[in-house]
Amino acid sequence: MPSFNKNIDQVGVGFASFFTAPPPDVIRFTVGQPDFTTPKKIRNRAIRSLENGETFYTRQAGSESLCEAVANYLKNNFKINTCMERVLIAPGCKQTILYALMGLGNPGDEVMLLSPSWATYDAQITLLGMTPVHVPVRRDNYHPDFKSMEEAISEKTTMILINSPNNPTGAVYTAEELKKIVEFAECHDLWIISDEIYATMTWVDWPHISPSTLHGGYERTIVIGGWSKSWAMTGWRLGFMTGPKNAMDAIFKCHANAATHVPTFLMPAAELALTCKNEVDDMTRAFRQRREVIIEGLKDIKGIKVPNPEGAFYVLMDITGTGMDDMTFAQRALDEARVHLIPGSLMKKGEGLIRISYATDIEKIKEGCARIKNWLNNL
Ligand SMILES: Cc1ncc(COP(=O)(O)O)c(C=O)c1O
Structure with missing residues (x-):
């Protein structure tokens, strides 16, 4: 057998x-x-692309204009330093996380999660032969517990995967906490995979901040996002990611050999969505x-x-x-x-x-x- x-x-x-x-x-x-x-105009745009016969293979990372639009969206809304060449469009944020783990990790690595965390992280890390290390968040407000994080680090830890605003806790990490996460990653030489899929949904008086915008964060952070939540496009299976060039070059190989690209006729609609x-x-x-x-x-x-x-x-x-x-x-x-x-x-x-x-x-x-x-x- x-x-x-x-x-x-x-x-x-x-x-x-x-x-x-x-x-x-x-x-x-x-x-x-x-x-x-x-929203209807996004749906109509996809219909129009299909009617126009946009059914062929295309640029693997995503059309130039869509990648450009995502880069501008991230720059304008979240001050994220990126450009079209460093943006990748993939079948859902879920898949971008898998690519980040595949492109940056090795079997045997430990990946730190601040938990409880979205169950997919644990599953993807495990599937790839790495070990998820679940560090409990504070029980009173579900924010990071830095003492427990320090205690959980080992020689094998190569990444920390964070998610703010968070599923399932609803926590939005503060600027001070994100700064400490970046310092922690620098100190232990970790990649930060930052799942920012809920970036537009903060209900408190501190904003969503990407660790990639903080001092020392840019060169080690992979920013993950997508259309599912903010644009109500879960079934479209569209996600985006960006990061420093060396990381994106590695990650791109995973995508090129797994999905090739997302459906050609969905890309113009995804681009239009960014203007809605x-x-x-x-x-x-x-x-x-x-x-x-x-x-x-x-x-x-x-x-x-x-x-x-x-x-x-x-x-x-x-x-x-x-x-x-x-x-x-x-x-x-x-x-x-x-x-x-x-x-x-x-x-x-x-x-x-x-x-x-x-x-x-x-x-x-x-x-x-x-x-x-x-x-x-x-x-
Ligand atoms: C934290 C988190 N990341 C990613 C996803 C999945 O996003 P996508 O639909 O783009 O794969 C979800 C969906 O529930 C989620 O809660």
């Missing part, structure tokens, strides 16, 4: 089992994607409002602690005060309160936590919170 990748048994499928639709009477707080359809400021602002405003509603809805619930979500569209509740573990909590919430939630222990260091995605309409958020409150306060 031929063998398998020896790491395959340690790799899960993330939240896959929680993504199947629950019965219609259940409020679904599990899905981490905007509930908006992609009003549409993005409307959706961002809706998420901001929903955040207010969920903060209000989760107040005063017996046994639950909820740090205010700072960014993205997730709330991470600490449910340890209920006496239930998170798997039991999620199952009972489904059976008894008819609310569908993600148990934290599907992610390493997520035990005792429950993730709520508030990417759903306000009435459902109100009703879902009321159900959780009634259920727990009457136990």
Whole structure:
């Protein structure tokens, strides 16, 4: 019998089992994607490209004009130092992370994660024969715990993968923390893979900052982003990445030999999306409002602690005060309160936590919170 990748048994499928639709009477707080359809003019642009017969192979890193547009978007909005030649367009942010790990890492390397973290990171690192090292974030606000990071570093650590604004914690790291992360990476000579897919979604009075813009950060940071969340384009499978030339040259080889390029007829629509400021602002405003509603809805619930979500569209509740573990909590919430939630222990260091995605309409958020409150306060 031929063998398998020896790491395959340690790799899960993330939240896959929680993504199947629950019965219609259940409020679904599990899905981490905007509930908006992609704005019409973006959809129409893709249709036009198909009608124009844009169906051939093209430049592998992405069309020059799209890469140029992404470089300008990153410069203008986040002060990221980049140019068209250092931008790569790939099938989703998920794939760009895989490429960064493939291009920069070696089997046996350790990759530091600030956890709980998006389950895909652990799976990709493991698949590539590297070791994920999960350093728990602070339990009171889900921000980095620098003492634990220092304790977890080893000779084998070559990368730190961070995500701010964060899924699942909702944390937005401060400038001071990002500066410390860059210093930590410099001190231990690490690459920083910075997943900034939720960059436009910050709800606090400090902005999203890319470590690549900080002193010492540029030469060791790979910036990752994509269209899925801010432009409501999850199904399009489009992501972008940029970084210093030596890293991007290595990463480009992974992409050229894996995907060749993203669909030719999607690129003009992706480029147009970058100009759709009003549409993005409307959706961002809706998420901001929903955040207010969920903060209000989760107040005063017996046994639950909820740090205010700072960014993205997730709330991470600490449910340890209920006496239930998170798997039991999620199952009972489904059976008894008819609310569908993600148990934290599907992610390493997520035990005792429950993730709520508030990417759903306000009435459902109100009703879902009321159900959780009634259920727990009457136990
Ligand atoms: C932190 C994080 N990074 C990346 C992704 C995936 O992005 P994409 O759809 O571009 O692959 C997600 C999706 O849930 C995410 O939460």
